[in-house]
Amino acid sequence: MSTGRLDQLLAQLRAHATLPVDRAVLLPPATYTEPAILQLEREHIFAGEWICVGRTADVPDKGDYVTREVPSPHDDSLLSVILVRGDDAVVRVFSNVCVHRCATLLDGDGSTARITCPYHAWVYRLDGQCVAAPYMQHTSEADGSPFDPANHRLRELPTEVWEGFVFTSQSAAPAPLAPRIAGLTDEVARYRMSGYETVAGGTEVWDTNWKCLAENFLDAYHVFKVHRSTFAKESDSTGGTTVHPGGPGYTYHVAVDDPASAYGVAHLDNVVLEGTWRHSTVLAAVYPTLVVQLQPDWLWYLVLSPLGVGRVHIRWSLAVAPEVVASEMWSAGRDGDAYLTRILDLLAAVNAEDRPVIEGVWNALHHHDAARGPFSYLERNVFDIGRYIAARVTGIASD
Ligand code: FES
Ligand SMILES: [Fe+2]
Structure with a gap:
């Protein structure tokens, strides 16, 4: 889509956003078919909004987990996340990515006391803290200090629970969901x-x-x-x-x-x-x-x-x-x-x-x-x- 046509479409959408209900019509058709609009949706919607990843009832007991997906803010891929109930009964959401070398940590649903990476066996507690990493005794951290698992955690994503639904966001500090709904x-x-x-x-x-x-x-x-x-x-x-x-x-x-x-x-x-x-x-x-x-x-x-x-x-x-x-x-x-x-x-x-x-x-x-x-x-x-x-x-x- 040329810049001129995209500008025209965005002007139409700006007008649509304030259309009175007695003038209700479909969004302009290109809003659905145009990749440039999907890219704007990624930036303005999927990158920051609250995305549902399941229900607390999906992980009823400590150690229960499910893997789910959220839209990538960058491209057509889906990003895997882990929804897990910790030893403290708190439900958390983590990026399903090992912080050592990017292995996918978990597949499907199940229950576990610890998350052990399938690649080189780094071990994480259910609150995301790395607690063990084999054969790392000769390694230094980026600042030159001796390697310590305590310096490494899974990336925890913001979580909000509404009526049993668990939502997460790829924004570090999203505005709370509850007041909006x-x-x-x-x-x-x-x-x-x-x-x-x-x-x-x-x-x-x-x-x-x-x-x-x-x-x-x-x-x-x-x-x-x-x-x-x-x-x-x-x-x-x-x-x-x-x-x-x-x-x-x-x-x-x-x-x-x-x-x-x-x-x-x-x-x-x-x-x-x-x-x-x-x-x-x-x-x-x-x-x-x-x-x-x-x-x-x-x-x-x-x-x-x-x-x-x-x-x-x-x-x-x-x-x-x-x-x-x-x-x-x-x-x-x-x-x-x-x-x-x-x-x-x-x-x-x-x-x-x-x-x-x-x-x-x-x-x-x-x-x-x-x-x-x-x-x-x-x-x-x-x-x-x-x-x-x-x-x-x-x-x-x-x-
Ligand atoms: S990628 Fe997970 S331990 Fe190496
Ligand atoms: Fe229907």
């Missing part, structure tokens, strides 16, 4: 989702821009059409959906389901949720890359990482409310597995409905006829995240 906390705290138990998860790569997928997750308009064989099969909740404008770090809507639905309804042993909240689902984004479908019975969320303008890495997870896990519907030997299988089949079917549509959007965004028609009120959240992106990449909003 306080309005969302007020709405979702009633679900007590930090107590939901992780039961399944995985990764996928889809051929679309990461924003197309975030927008689709937040789009209350497409459900009655695209998901008429899944989410909208028993009843169409579109008319009962309340779309909220969100705040500086989030946006959301609430769909009220039929209380007789097979899912999206509180278990009888849930004595916390009241009234219509017993059969309401919150669909939310914590900017930039966490999208959440929070129900009284389970929680489905995605963390999105761009792998270029036209590919997105998706890490998804499913967690189930504790009273469901404790109930007869989950007990071993009864239909617990069938219940889980039913949810996973549903989510697979939902993905199979969404994927061709949003990969198709990605293709059409390249078209010289790519259009920007007016939004329905049900697309309010799509507009909200679009304005957030526009404000960030143009430097209008920053922390």
